[in-house]
Amino acid sequence: MLKRAMLTLIALVIAIGGGAASVWYALHVQKGAGAIGVGSWTAFPDIGTPQADPYTNARVAREGVLALGRAEGLAFVAEHDSGGRPLTKECTYRLEGHLPIARFWTLYAADRSLDVIKTGKSRPAALQSYQVVREPDNSVRITASRHPAPGNWLLTAGSGAMYFVLTFYDTPIASSTGLSGIELPRIVRSGCDA
Incomplete structure (x- = not known):
């Protein structure tokens, strides 16, 4: 009886x-049900739509985010560099490449809860499309580091895990037909503080 x-x-x-x-794993992993991947970047295109799966709806409810509708835009999150290594605040990264067509885009460095990293400085850990300098071929090259860098510099601070969040607003890639063949910047680790 006790054995039973x-x-x-x-x-x-x-x-x-x-x-x-x-x-817990399904709600915290960036790749999962309903996700699409483009290089190091992951997005949930059905978020905020009636077609969203239960895990995506639960993620939105848990995080308390205001999801963009399909016609409004699409957010991509990167938790690894192009070499597959997890992003950390102690390292310097170069984000380089072309961006899809969008009326406006934002890029910010985020902590585990996907909130903007607090830098302790007047300069936020964020950039947007109207303030970046573009290369002659219309690509971008952004340095994400805790140390000042020439050109487009995304300030990071602290230690531990980090994410990049790249959000496109009013863009054709938000439709289901616009997701095929898109290209997003590569994330290359340049070095790390000891």
Whole structure:
């Protein structure tokens, strides 16, 4: 009798613990149900639409974000560089390449909760399309670092994990037909502070 009760208790602990762990993982991982990947970048194009899957809806509810509708724009998040290494605030990165057509875009460095990194300076850890200097071929080259850099500099600060959030507003890529064949900047690690 005691053996059966213990086996039942162990089965319940495994089932409840395993279920809770799988839900936690599904809500915290950037790649998952409903996600599309472009290089190091991941987006959830159905977020904010009736076609969104339950995990995407749960992520929006948990994070309390105001999701952009499909006609309004699309946000991409990067948690790894182009070499597959996790992004950290201690490292310097170059974001280089072309950006899709959009009326306006923003790029910011984020912490684990996808909030803008607090730099402690008057300069925010964010850039937008009207303030970047473009290359002659209309591509961009942005340096993300805690140390000043010439050209387009995205200030980072602190230590630990970091994400880049690139949001396009009023863009054709937000439609389901615009997602094929898009190109986003590569994220190249330049070096890290010891």
